[in-house]
Amino acid sequence: MEPVLTKYVREPNSFTLDFYLKHDGYTALKQALGTQPNDVIEIVKASGLRGRGGAGFPTGMKWQFVDKKIEPRYIACNADESEPGTFKDHVLMERYPHLLFEGCLIGCWAIGAKVAYIYIRGEFYHVQKVMEAELAKAYAQGYAGRNILGSGWDCDIVIHRGAGAYEAGEETALIESLEGKRAQPRIKPPFPALSGLYNKPTAVNNVETLCNLPAIVLNGAEWFAKLGPEKNGGPKLYCVSGHVKRPGVYEASMNTTLREIIFDRAGGIRDGHQLKAVIPGGSSVPILLPDQLDVPASFDSVQKAGSMLGSAGIIVMDETTCMVWAAMNLMHFYKHESCGKCTPCREGGDWLWKILSRIERGEGQMRDLDLLVSVSNNIAGKTLCAFGDAEATPPLTTLKHFRAEYEAHIREGRCTVPAEWRARTAVAAAH
């Protein structure tokens, strides 16, 4: 598939307004402004675009739910990108920021918003600087702000820097943080489309989601839908990390299988090693085994295979990976990042980490395995947001597929992967 989103990102100065204008920049916005807002919603609905932030919810439907009777309305662009293994939005924002600005403006036109807030991850300081400089140029040349493209329509884009919390990527926590409060989730319903930022209707959309809009407007809904399997249309960015020869961001149709992405695009497993396990959608989703990879890397097919496409962060592990260590390492992240609002997540994450750590050190007991399941099941589905489900996943999925490895740790009183592969285990355990 000819790249759509990342076609130019490797070219020098691709981030500048001049470059963008030379490559059809802001022509989709001009076209959209010549139509009724509802027409844009209809095109996006017909295209079948699904959110690229994790849940894969249809974007057009989300926009339709936005309450058009209440003003003001907002777009909140989710640029928090903190899911481990996920680094695609970063590339778009750093190398092609005007695509995102144009997507934000088309989204605002569609739902009748006058402001788009781009909530950018705190650690993306450099990216933010690039975006701010480019946004100033867009304002100066009439592509944002007052009387955009001479249309008489005003719309602002505000770049808001987060303070470095994974939870701030959850849509209601993001809204709280934008309002100047701690990034903790709200009870849903009401959903942001009805009551979001400042209790006004808000569409929270991921960076990659919004970046698809100019191409949909220019090329049409049918073109977009036909790029992938039914209900999984459009181009998709995959972040491949771990034990592959060429880690990186790859754009492909969702017809492409997970095996093709890992072996053809990312070069396969590093020399002399074999594939052991893959987490296909960022750290929060269940593991797939090597014989489960011949499925299209689409929302629906990956789900059928027993996992989720999530943020399309494909984490590849070879046989040098101790799966108890992997679960412990991920749990270290979750226990640290829990926002603390819900007791099961706040307390349970720490317990899970402690249990996993003692098994990894060789100090676990067989009854710890049931305890891991019991604690995990008392977190998943029992919290305000999906963080709890994510946190419960590493122990449950590694136990499901690699129980023998856990039992060997307990029986032998030590980590069972060879010593030369264990160096990093010691580093993680020291935290």
Ligand SMILES: Cc1cc2nc3c(=O)[nH]c(=O)nc-3n(C[C@H](O)[C@H](O)[C@H](O)COP(=O)(O)O)c2cc1C
């Ligand atoms: C703990 C947690 C972290 C999340 N982090 C992100 C994130 O960094 N970026 C993102 O786009 N969505 C993230 N999401 C998903 C958002 O809540 C929301 O579904 C998404 O921004 C909607 O945009 P989309 O419809 O374009 O996918 C996260 C969800 C949870 C539960």
